[in-house]
Amino acid sequence: MLHDSQTTLLCVPTRFELDRLRVLAPEAVAPERWAGVAVIGFGPVAAAAAVSRLIAQRAPKHLILAGIAGTYGAASEAGSAITFGSVAMDGVGAGEGAAFVRPSTMGFPQWEGKLRDDESAVAAVFDRLDLESEGPELLTVAAAADGSAMLxxxxxxxxxxxxEDMEGFGVALAAAMGNVGVSIVRGFSNxxxxxxxKTxxxxxxxxxxxxWLER
Structure with missing residues (x-):
């Protein structure tokens, strides 16, 4: 889905990622190309809070979240980038490991209320949100996997x-509550x-x- 870059806010989780993008492709992240370029923080809580504030301050029509992520596929995918059609959240619920219980099983939505500009429906968000772009599902976590067992x-x-990433679901929920569309593009670093x-x-x-941003 194409959007007007002048009404699109580009969000990057960390200063490190934005600095590397500025070195690798300065025109892709040039401030004049977008409605704004913002560092939104590391992890789902900081990212959701920062995006909520940015939406209130700048009233964009669309958000793009761009950065790195870990692939669940083969090592050969490292160095590529894709967009996602949905984003889910792991870690909110009860227990841990094999005993972990998701919000949908518990019957407790993470959010229950209006989303976007649909005044006729109340949405119950348990642990998954659709995105505007086409593509597979991204999983947002509070801590990156530390080995094969967690993975x-x-x-x-x-x-x-x-x-998996550490910001996508928080950004998507904040955007949906703020009546703003969102796309997520992640490059697989590992x-x-x-x-x-080092690898x-x-x-x-x-x-x-x-x-992808240049296109």
């Missing part, structure tokens, strides 16, 4: 997810669970993100 547990709970930064492809991943 496989998450894949068992969310079998449709192909990658296979989720691999915590050795990551951060610049390749962000370069692929920049190519």
């Amino acid at each position: 496989e547990a998450r894949r068992a709970r969310f079998p449709d997810a192909v990658a 296979v989720a669970g691999n915590r050795d930064p 990551w492809a951060i610049d390749d991943a962000l370069g692929a993100v920049a190519e």
Whole structure:
């Protein structure tokens, strides 16, 4: 889905990611290209709070969340970037490990109220939101997977997810509550669970993100 860049706010989670994008492709993240370029913070809570404030201050029509993520696929995917059609949230619920219970099972929505400009319906958001772009599902987590056991547990709970990030669901919920569309593009810097930064492809991943932004 195409949007007018002059009414689109570009959101990047960390200063590190934005600084690398400015080195790799300065024209893709130039402030004059967008309604604004903002660092929104690390993790779902900071990102949701920052985006809520930005929507109130700048009233964009659309948001793009851009940055790196860990793929649930093969190592060969590192360095590529994709957009997502939905985003889910893991970690909100009860228990941990195999005993973890999701909000949908508990019957407690994370949010129950109006979303977007639909005044006729009350939405119950448990742990999944649709996005404006086409693509697979992204899983938002509060802590990146530290190995194969954590990774496989998450894949068992969310079998449709192909990658994990730490901001997407918070941004998507804040945008939906603020009547703003949102797209998420993530470059795969590593296979989720691999915590050795020396093996990551951060610049390749962000370069692929920049190519998407330029298009």
